[in-house]
Every structure is written in C-alpha cells, then in structure tokens.
Amino acid sequence: MKVDTNAAYWRNAVGKDFSTSGYVAVPRLVISKGFGGGNLSASYAKLSDTGVTTYGGSLDLPIINGGLLRPTLAVRGTYATIKGIDVYDLKTYGAEVFLSKGFGIVTPYGAIGQVRSDARGTITPDLILRDKANGKRYTVGLRFSFVIPKIVFEASQGEERSYSAKVSIGL
Numbered sequence: 001m002k003v004d005t006n007a008a009y010w011r012n013a014v015g016k017d018f019s020t021s022g023y024v025a026v027p028r029l030v031i032s033k034g035f036g037g038g039n040l041s042a043s044y045a046k047l048s049d050t051g052v053t054t055y056g057g058s059l060d061l062p063i064i065n066g067g068l069l070r071p072t073l074a075v076r077g078t079y080a081t082i083k084g085i086d087v088y089d090l091k092t093y094g095a096e097v098f099l100s101k102g103f104g105i106v107t108p109y110g111a112i113g114q115v116r117s118d119a120r121g122t123i124t125p126d127l128i129l130r131d132k133a134n135g136k137r138y139t140v141g142l143r144f145s146f147v148i149p150k151i152v153f154e155a156s157q158g159e160e161r162s163y164s165a166k167v168s169i170g171l
Contacts, residue, residue, distance in 0.1 A: 026054075030168075037062045043080075056080030060098070071101035076113070087122045094137065105146060111139040115158055135159055 028045035039060040046053045058078040066072030078094040096113025115137045121129045141154035152166040 028054075030166075032168075032170075037065060051084040052082060053084050054080060054082045056092075066101060071099055074098045074100075076111070089120045090117065091119075092117045096137065096139070098139075100143075102145075105144055107143040107145065109139075109141050109143065111137075113137045113139075133159075 026045050026047060028043055030041055030043045032039055032041040040057070041060075042055070042057045044053065044055045056079050058076055060074050060076045062072060062074045064070065064073040074097070076094075076096045076098060078092070078096070080092045082088070082090045092115060094113055094115040096111045098109055098111040100107050100109035113136070115135050117131075117133050117135075119131045119133075123129060135158055137156060137158040139154060139156045141152055144151045148169060150166075150168045150170065152164070152168075154164045154166070156162050156164075
C-alpha cells in the first residue's frame with residue numbers, strides 16, 4: 001500500500017520508517033478451507049519491525065456455481081482488526097459480490113462491495129477520537145491454477161489503492 005512518508009501523520013506516528021519507496025509491504029498468512037459450496041478463510045499478518053498485527057477472516061458463498069459455459073457468482077463477508085497499538089483500535093467489516101470465469105488454468109475475476117470501518121484513538125483517558133466510515137471497494141484479479149501452486153495478482157480500490165501477489169499451495 002502506498003504511504004506518504006513526508007506527511008505529518010506518518011512522521012509523527014512511525015518511529016522507524018519501514019516503507020520501501022513509499023510503499024508498505026505486509027506479508028500475510030491465509031488458511032482456507034472449502035466446505036460444501038463455500039469457503040472459510042482466516043488470515044494473520046505482522047508489520048515488519050513493529051508490534052502491530054492484523055487478523056481477520058472471510059466467508060465465501062456461491063450464488064451461482066460456475067461451469068463450462070457459466071461464470072461463478074459469489075458473495076463474501078469479511079472481518080479484520082488491528083492489534084498491537086495501545087492507543088488505537090480498528091475494525092473493518094465488508095460484503096462483496098464476486099464474478100469469475102475460469103479458462104483452463106487462468107481465472108479472471110472482479111468484485112464490488114461495501115466496506116465499513118470503526119476506528120478509535122485514545123489521546124488521553126478523557127479524550128477519545130472515534131470515526132466510523134463506509135466506502136465502496138472494487139477489486140480485479142487474475143488467478144493462475146497450476147498443479148500445486150496457485151498464483152494470484154490482485155488490485156483493489158477503496159479509499160486507497162492496494163496491490164497484492166499471492167502464492168498458495170493446495171489441491
């Protein structure tokens with residue numbers, strides 16, 4: 001994710017700058033398990049050189065199962081939170097609709113959804129700042145399904161744009 005390392009919020013909030021060329025990379029571990037027609041996932045990540053961690057999960061349920069000629073249409077519910085910052089609490093919730101269609105080993109997909117965040121910062125015990133926000137999120141991606149590894153390239157646009165590359169192992 002792109003950050004403005006010259007902005008006052010970044011200089012005042014981050015002791016040691018852990019960005020690279022204005023971007024913050026966040027390695028993340030995701031465990032997924034399919035069941036029936038759906039999929040349940042849990043994720044965990046730790047920001048480099050900090051005590052900040054994030055974890056969350058998602059539930060995917062198909063509305064239309066894809067086939068040879070038919071695309072897959074699914075809904076996803078998400079939750080995530082950040083821990084490790086004594087004076088800041090952030091929780092996000094989301095709901096998205098995904099459309100995908102596989103062509104051999106390649107599956108392009110797109111999604112549109114709504115994201116809600118609930119943030120609280122404690123300045124002093126008597127002064128607590130709180131912000132709740134709603135926003136749209138758009139996602140496009142490309143998944144390559146080889147025999148063992150799966151490789152995904154994805155771009156998401158919400159309030160900020162983010163890019164990801166994912167490698168997974170599974171059958």
